[in-house]
Amino acid sequence: MTEYIPIEKALARLNAEFNWFDCFVRELYFTSAHCFQRQKSGEHNSVIGDVWGPRDCHIVVATSGSSTVFGIEFLCLGVQPFSLQRFDELAFRCDLNKGEVRLNFTDPSVNIGECWIVAKEVQIAFLNEEYLGPWLRLGHEAQREPMIDAFKINECWRQCSNCFNSWTESPAVKYSRCTECGKLTNFVDSQ
Numbered sequence: 445m446t447e448y449i450p451i452e453k454a455l456a457r458l459n460a461e462f463n464w465f466d467c468f469v470r471e472l473y474f475t476s477a478h479c480f481q482r483q484k485s486g487e488h489n490s491v492i493g494d495v496w497g498p499r500d501c502h503i504v505v506a507t508s509g510s511s512t513v514f515g516i517e518f519l520c521l522g523v524q525p526f527s528l529q530r531f532d533e534l535a536f537r538c539d540l541n542k543g544e545v546r547l548n549f550t551d552p553s554v555n556i557g558e559c560w561i562v563a564k565e566v567q568i569a570f571l572n573e574e575y576l577g578p579w580l581r582l583g584h585e586a587q588r589e590p591m592i593d594a595f596k597i598n599e600c601w602r603q604c605s606n607c608f609n610s611w612t613e614s615p616a617v618k619y620s621r622c623t624e625c626g627k628l629t630n631f632v633d634s635q
Contacts, residue, residue: 448519448567451545455538458516458568462536466508469531469549470515474499474523499523501561504571505534505549515571518547522564529558538566594620594629604629 451458501520507513535551545566549559594602602620603610609624618631 446517446569446571448517448569451518451538451547451566451568452540454568454570457570458536458538461510461513462507462516464534464536464549467505467516467534469503469534470506471502471504472528472531474501501526501563503561512572513570514573517569517571519567519569520545520547520561520563520565521567523561524563526561527558528561531559534559591619591628591630593632594622596631596633602629602631 499522501518501523503518503520505516505518507515530550533551534549537548539546539548544562544564546562547560547566593605595605597603597610599615600612601610602613604622604625604627606627607622607625609622611620611623613620613631615631620629620631621627622629
C-alpha cells in the first residue's frame, strides 16, 4: 500500500536525491467539483452557468538514476491557479506559504513555458519497483539493470538476442522488455 507524507517532510529528499532534468511527467490528471446552475431568465428560456470548485491534481513523475525510487507521486489537493505549458527539462522548487504550497517543475532560466501548481496541500509518495511492474515497456527512461540486445526485424518488429522471441514495438522506443523471457532489451538497428 502506498504511504503518503506531507511535502514538508519530503523536501530535503526531493531536493537532494533526484536529477530532475532526467525525470519526466508520466501521469497527470485533475478531478473537479463541476456543477451547473440553471437560472430562469424568462418564461421560455433559462441560462445555464458553470461553477467550478477547487480541483485536485494527481501527478506522477518518473525518476532516473535511483535504484530504489522509480517514481514520485504528488497529490495536490485544493488546486486553484496552475499553469501547465511544458513538461520537458524538469526542475523542482517548492515554496510553502500560509495555507498554500506552490510546486514549480520548470527552471525559468532554461524554459519559457511554465509548469507550476498552487494547492492548499500536497502529499508525496515515493514509488518503488512495484510501481513500474516487471513487464512495463520502458520507452525513453534510462536503463536501470543490465540489458541485452534486441535486433530490428522490420519497422515495428524486434527480436530478443536471449530467447529469439519477436514482438512488435514502436520504433521510437529504445528500451523494451522481451515479452517471452522478460529481459530488458536495447533496440539495435542491425540493417
